[in-house]
Amino acid sequence: MxxxxxxxxxxxxxxxxxxxxxxxxxxxxxxxxxxxxxxxxxxxxxxxxxxxxxxxxxxxxxxxxxxxxxxxxxxxxxxxxxxxxxxGLRGTLRIGIMQSMLAVDLASILARFRDERPGVELRLRPARGGSLKLSREVESGELDVAFVSVAGHAFAGVELTSLAREPLLLAVPVGHPLAGQAAVTIPELDRQIFVEAPVGWGTRFVADRAFADAHVNRSISVEVADLATVVELVRAGLGLGLIPQSVARLSDRVEFVPLDPPLEWEIALAVSTKRRASAAGQAFEDLVLDMTGSGGL
The missing domain is CATH 1.10.10.10 (Winged helix-like DNA-binding domain superfamily/Winged helix DNA-binding domain)
Incomplete structure (x- = not known):
């Protein structure tokens, strides 16, 4: 064969x-x-x-x-x-990336790896189905590694190493009754309407679990696979949103309110446990863990 x-x-x-x-x-x-x-x-x-x-x-x-x-x-x-x-190392490294992962300086990681391993071709694949899809593509062998956010979920054949954590903030339109509060609890959001990421995306994992644990109902008016669009739809009054703190810092078009207790969003590196990593894959994993200290840049 x-x-x-x-x-x-x-x-x-x-x-x-x-x-x-x-x-x-x-x-x-x-x-x-x-x-x-x-x-x-x-x-x-x-x-x-x-x-x-x-x-x-x-x-x-x-x-x-x-x-x-x-x-x-x-x-x-x-x-x-x-x-x-x-x-020296040669070959191709297939890397899955999320739409938004500002808590990890991906650009610096890729630039340093390219400088240190110029013989390795990097192929980046954005999340077509969120972190859930990326994790499954690592498990199946379609990707060598991926940056994912799966809120503590475990996948057979995939090892997850935490790289960074940050809180999710509640995004509300300017002038909304919740704007300006010191903090908001999940029960206070009962029956509120939300703009959400699709099922399988990192922020959706966190939100679904938090609302289910609190036995709180929320309605979802729109699902969009882009956090910047979530912010714009919140601004337009289509609902509330949950946004990572690093993304919230970039926008002044809506109000952001902390949650009490905080909801934590985590970025992890996913690698396969079914296959031995290539030399390039192992070098990339080592570099990511070195540059993040396994706790964020």
Missing amino acids: ELRRLGHFVAVAEEGSFTRAARRVHLVQSALSVSVRGLEKELGVRLFERSTHDVQLTDVGRVFLPEARATLAAAAAALDAVQATVG
């Missing part, structure tokens, strides 16, 4: 399209199709259900995908070990 064919299979599975996968692996589509069909013939199974409009994994393909990723990762780790010995 050729590693090249495994890589082609993984590319098609992740892209959901032979056309996009062909661009990704720098092949013409016909050559990629031949490669995947050759793998299917070698295995004696169909890995994809093909239609005019899309490509879907078969049940066998879904079982085979994590094994293919693990095999490719092991081969890459072996190559990394040799390259690290004879000429």
Whole structure:
């Protein structure tokens, strides 16, 4: 079984399209199709259900995908070990990042890593489905590491290391009855209307747990996957919002009120426990923990 064919299979599975996968692996589509069909013939199974409009994994393909990723990762780790010995780190590092993580100086981390490891290509992937999706992509092998906020949730095959914590503040429109208060309790927010991040996002994890623990109901008028937009919708009067303190400092368009007791938002580094990290991945993890002191910059 050729590693090249495994890589082609993984590319098609992740892209959901032979056309996009062909661009990704720098092949013409016909050559990629031949490669995947050759793998299917070698295995004696169909890995994809093909239609005019899309490509879907078969049940066998879904079982085979994590094994293919693990095999490719092991081969890459072996190559990394040799390259690290004879000429410095090489390879590609896939990093998942959240929409907003000002409590961790990501730019400085990436700049220093690039300076120290110029042979490593960094590929950043924003959170398409929030921290929940990023964590699952680390577990599945789609990402090497990710910065996530999952409010104490545990994921099989994923290790989380805390990097930074900060309080969430209640965002209210200027002139709102709660504006100017020294602090607000969760019970005081019973039946209030909120603008929230979608399910799976870091601030939503914290809010859902806090309101459930306090047995307090809240209505959600709008879900948006961007904290700056949450602030703007709060300003427009569509509801209240919960915003990390580092983001709140950047806006004077709404009022921010502390919560009592505070709600804590945490950023963590997620790595896989199912696969040995590549040399580049381990170097990146070490650098992140060194620069944050495992407690924030």
